[in-house]
Amino acid sequence: MTIEKRPNATADKNAPTQAPDRAPMVSPGTGPKLPGPPGVPGTERFRLLAYVKQESMVRVDKRPDETLLTWPHLLRAEFLMAMLISGLLVVTSLWIQAPLEEMANPAVTPHVAKAPWYFLGLQEILSYFNATVAGVIVPTFYLLGLAAIPFIDRTPFKAARDRKLMWVFFLCLMLGGLLVTLIGSFFRGPGWNWVWPWEGLFFNL
Amino acid sequence: MNAVMRFIKESALWRSLFRQPYPNTSRTRALAVMNNVFLHLHPVRVKRHAVRYTYTFCLGGISFFLFLALTVTGLYLMFFYVPSVSRAYQDIQAIEASVAFGTLVRNMHRWAAHLMVLTVFLHMIRVFYHGAYKPPREFNWVVGVILLFLTLMLSFTGYLLPWDQIAFWAITVGTQMALYAPLLGQESSFFLLGGIQVGQETLLRFYVLHVIAFPLIAAIFMIVHFWRIRKDGGISGPV
Amino acid sequence: MTQHASYGEVHGPRAGEISRRGFMRRMLGVGVGILSLEFLGGTLAFLWPNLTEGLGAEITIGSATDINNAQPEWKNGLPYIYGPANLFIVNVPAAKARVEGDGSVSSPIEDPGTDLDEDLPLADRSVLALWRKCPHLGCQVPQLCDQSQWFECLCHGSKYTVLGEKRDGPAPRGMDGFPVLSVDGVYVVDTSQIVNGPPPGTVTFDQRAPTDMPHCTG
Ligand code: HEM
Ligand code: FES
Numbered sequence: 001m002t003i004e005k006r007p008n009a010t011a012d013k014n015a016p017t018q019a020p021d022r023a024p025m026v027s028p029g030t031g032p033k034l035p036g037p038p039g040v041p042g043t044e045r046f047r048l049l050a051y052v053k054q055e056s057m058v059r060v061d062k063r064p065d066e067t068l069l070t071w072p073h074l075l076r077a078e079f080l081m082a083m084l085i086s087g088l089l090v091v092t093s094l095w096i097q098a099p100l101e102e103m104a105n106p107a108v109t110p111h112v113a114k115a116p117w118y119f120l121g122l123q124e125i126l127s128y129f130n131a132t133v134a135g136v137i138v139p140t141f142y143l144l145g146l147a148a149i150p151f152i153d154r155t156p157f158k159a160a161r162d163r164k165l166m167w168v169f170f171l172c173l174m175l176g177g178l179l180v181t182l183i184g185s186f187f188r189g190p191g192w193n194w195v196w197p198w199e200g201l202f203f204n205l
Numbered sequence: 206m207n208a209v210m211r212f213i214k215e216s217a218l219w220r221s222l223f224r225q226p227y228p229n230t231s232r233t234r235a236l237a238v239m240n241n242v243f244l245h246l247h248p249v250r251v252k253r254h255a256v257r258y259t260y261t262f263c264l265g266g267i268s269f270f271l272f273l274a275l276t277v278t279g280l281y282l283m284f285f286y287v288p289s290v291s292r293a294y295q296d297i298q299a300i301e302a303s304v305a306f307g308t309l310v311r312n313m314h315r316w317a318a319h320l321m322v323l324t325v326f327l328h329m330i331r332v333f334y335h336g337a338y339k340p341p342r343e344f345n346w347v348v349g350v351i352l353l354f355l356t357l358m359l360s361f362t363g364y365l366l367p368w369d370q371i372a373f374w375a376i377t378v379g380t381q382m383a384l385y386a387p388l389l390g391q392e393s394s395f396f397l398l399g400g401i402q403v404g405q406e407t408l409l410r411f412y413v414l415h416v417i418a419f420p421l422i423a424a425i426f427m428i429v430h431f432w433r434i435r436k437d438g439g440i441s442g443p444v
Numbered sequence: 445m446t447q448h449a450s451y452g453e454v455h456g457p458r459a460g461e462i463s464r465r466g467f468m469r470r471m472l473g474v475g476v477g478i479l480s481l482e483f484l485g486g487t488l489a490f491l492w493p494n495l496t497e498g499l500g501a502e503i504t505i506g507s508a509t510d511i512n513n514a515q516p517e518w519k520n521g522l523p524y525i526y527g528p529a530n531l532f533i534v535n536v537p538a539a540k541a542r543v544e545g546d547g548s549v550s551s552p553i554e555d556p557g558t559d560l561d562e563d564l565p566l567a568d569r570s571v572l573a574l575w576r577k578c579p580h581l582g583c584q585v586p587q588l589c590d591q592s593q594w595f596e597c598l599c600h601g602s603k604y605t606v607l608g609e610k611r612d613g614p615a616p617r618g619m620d621g622f623p624v625l626s627v628d629g630v631y632v633v634d635t636s637q638i639v640n641g642p643p644p645g646t647v648t649f650d651q652r653a654p655t656d657m658p659h660c661t662g
Contacts, residue, residue, distance in 0.1 A: 016210070026336070048404040057313065066252060067250040067251050067252055067253060068250065068251055068252075068253055068256060068304065069231065069234050069235065069249065069250055070233070070234075070238045070244070070247045070248060070249055070250060070251055071228055071234040071235075071237050071238050071314075073256050074247060074251050074255070074256050075244070075247075077256045077258065077263070078263075078266060081258075081263045081266060081267060081270070082270050085267055085270055085271070085274075086274070089313050089316060089317055089320075090309070090313065092312075092316050093309050093312035093313040093316055094309060094312075096316070097308070097312065098311055098312045098315040098316070099369075099371060100297060100298070100301070100367055100369050100371075101369045101371050102369060102370050103294040103368065103369060103370070104290070104294065104369055104370055104372060104373035105370065105373070106373070106402070106403070106404075106530065106584065107527065107530075107584060108370070108584070109374065109583040109584040109586075109598055109599060110370055110374055111598060112599075113374040113375070113378050113581065113582075113583050113599050114374075114375060114381065115375050115378045115379040116360065116361060116364050116380065117319075118322050118357060118360065118373050119361070119379055119382075123378065123382075123581070126382070126581070126602065126614075127614055130616070131385040131616045132385050134385075135382040135384075135385035136382070136385050136390075138254070141294045143350060143353075143354060146329075146348050146350050146353075146422065147346070147350040147351075148439060149333070149338055149346065150339065150340075150342070150343035150346050150347070151343060153338075153339070154340075155339075156339060156340065158335065158336030158339060158444045159336075159444055160444070163336065163638065170333050174330060184423040190598070191598065191600055191601045191661060192599065192600040192601070192614075193601075204371045204375075205315075205319055251546035373614065374583070377581075377582040377583070378581045378582055380582075381580075381581045382581075385616075390640065395493060396488075396491070396492065396493065398493075399493040400493050401638070402577055402582075403531065406493055416576075
């Protein structure tokens with residue numbers, strides 16, 4: 001039940017002819033010329049704007065709904081995750097040593113010079129294509145293409161079958177990137193020649 | 206014991222810090238989140254599915270937590286590291302050899318950095334899977350792509366700092382790609398390296414970017430990212 | 445709510461005109477825009493590398509005699525490695541003789557001369573300063589390979605002639621270099637401007653194909 005106090009609001013077409021018990025009832029059409037001085041308690045008159053069958057907007061009785069309190073539910077989840085990750089990180093760091101080779105020496109090129117792993121896909125592409133294409137156009141297109149996704153896919157539907165094209169586009173970016181990164185990481189050795197992982201790993205983290 | 210606790214809890218100091226008792230009613234729990242500057246990044250209530258581990262896999266949260274862990278461990282390392290070609294490598298060796306827990310902190314910093322690149326990618330894939338870039342969240346997706354780029358840059362600039370052979374040649378090969386830009390390729394490489402090849406100027410530049418510039422910019426974008434999640438009506442719903 | 449139109453309406457300019465307030469606002473926007481651009485430009489200028497030594501400056505290599513003293517094989521065509529700036533200093537006439545003699549030179553050339561003009565073809569100059577940073581991905585190019593008399597990059601197998609022309613591999617062009625000057629008989633290399641290597645397919649000297657001879661790298 002929504003009741004508006006302003007005397008000259010427009011009439012609502014959906015107002016039911018039969019008002020519920022306690023609602024002050026005013027027949028449509030008499031609104032603008034209301035008698036009684038404004039602001040004097042007890043003399044305002046109300047008119048029915050809409051009769052809403054659902055629960056009211058402001059809930060008085062708290063029934064279970066689709067939300068939870070942040071404290072404790074969300075905070076507990078976050079805390080547990082933080083503990084889990086911290087633990088994992090400490091155990092990993094006690095167990096696996098970060099690499100450190102000889103001091104940098106510009107005069108000695110190692111037999112395998114690789115970029116950090118997240119750029120190895122790029123380095124792999126660089127061995128197929130012209131340098132400008134692989135080194136600049138591909139990464140620019142990659143980032144801009146990702147950023148453009150919400151502006152290309154304008155429909156409100158989220159199910160996979162309703163956005164097949166986007167899925168194909170996104171999977172191409174992801175799986176393509178994964179493939180070249182894996183090749184660059186584990187299948188390339190001295191001279192950027194093909195090497196099977198069991199013949200030798202040339203990979204640094 | 207209880208008397209001591211009561212004395213503490215009724216002191217003016219305690220009550221100026223905490224405006225309410227321990228939150229164990231709906232009202233005080235809501236107030237706890239609203240009144241705390243850190244907690245109020247969160248709304249008071251969240252959707253039921255948002256706290257399910259299998260909805261987000263906590264990937265965004267883990268990325269953020271790793272960012273915090275990297276800030277702390279990075280700060281520790283800074284106390285023992287000088288970005289100079291004649292010292293950097295020895296400093297790393299000294300951290301490993303003679304600083305208490307030095308090896309642990311260095312390892313944590315390094316593994317957290319690699320893990321963060323991974324979780325940010327996975328987070329992006331999870332967001333795509335749920336179609337959570339759809340209106341009204343388009344802009345937050347774009348902010349996310351910027352964060353992805355910043356994460357890569359943070360990791361890349363840090364990679365040079367140990368000044369060993371891996372670092373030197375990885376950055377040489379990596380920055381060489383900038384030379385291939387069709388316009389201003391040589392200029393941008395010169396600017397990035399602070400010279401014609403990787404050297405002292407490069408180390409200093411990467412250091413400043415790594416410890417101040419990129420973390421600051423990334424933190425600002427993260428604030429925008431989190432704020433946007435709330436303003437876009439909380440986390441998206443299941444597909 | 446047409447009867448209440450006067451509540452929200454701001455008296456504005458007629459169509460096609462711009463109000464004083466609108467004009468000021470626009471000017472403010474333009475001003476802030478210009479200021480931001482200036483700030484950006486100033487930042488770039490401030491952060492622009494300021495090189496006074498090492499690579500990027502003018503580097504004195506020495507006279508022909510100095511170089512021969514430092515590396516006796518220079519007169520026999522083996523490039524002189526100038527470490528601090530990462531350069532090959534090529535004695536062009538001697539190097540050509542070395543390639544033609546497949547590694548041996550009958551009459552050594554002590555002083556190649558001062559034909560250093562940048563308009564001359566590479567093969568006609570006296571001395572070249574080639575940068576040892578491979579134009580592919582920046583690895584260090586090693587000293588001339590004995591078997592092939594070419595420069596062969598270890599990283600991805602790019603191969604260059606003794607004049608820096610590309611013959612094989614993934615590099616986008618020949619080896620980059622720097623202008624060489626002669627000041628009172630002393631060779632000086634101006635490393636402030638990189639001269640990009642010749643485009644692939646340039647053949648001014650040394651016609652051999654990669655398959656013609658044995659190599660140091662596969
Ligand atoms: C430094 C990197 C990032 C951090 C710390 C971060 C953090 C977060 C957090 C904590 C959430 C809450 C939900 C969740 O945990 O999944 C979130 C949601 C979101 N993120 Fe990120 N994020 C990062 C990068 C990205 C990237 C790379 C993208 C996409 C390109 C992205 C797009 C989004 C979107 C659209 C949402 C809303 C998701 C929804 O409503 O379901 N973020 N982010
Ligand atoms: S860096 Fe020399 S061939 Fe790739």
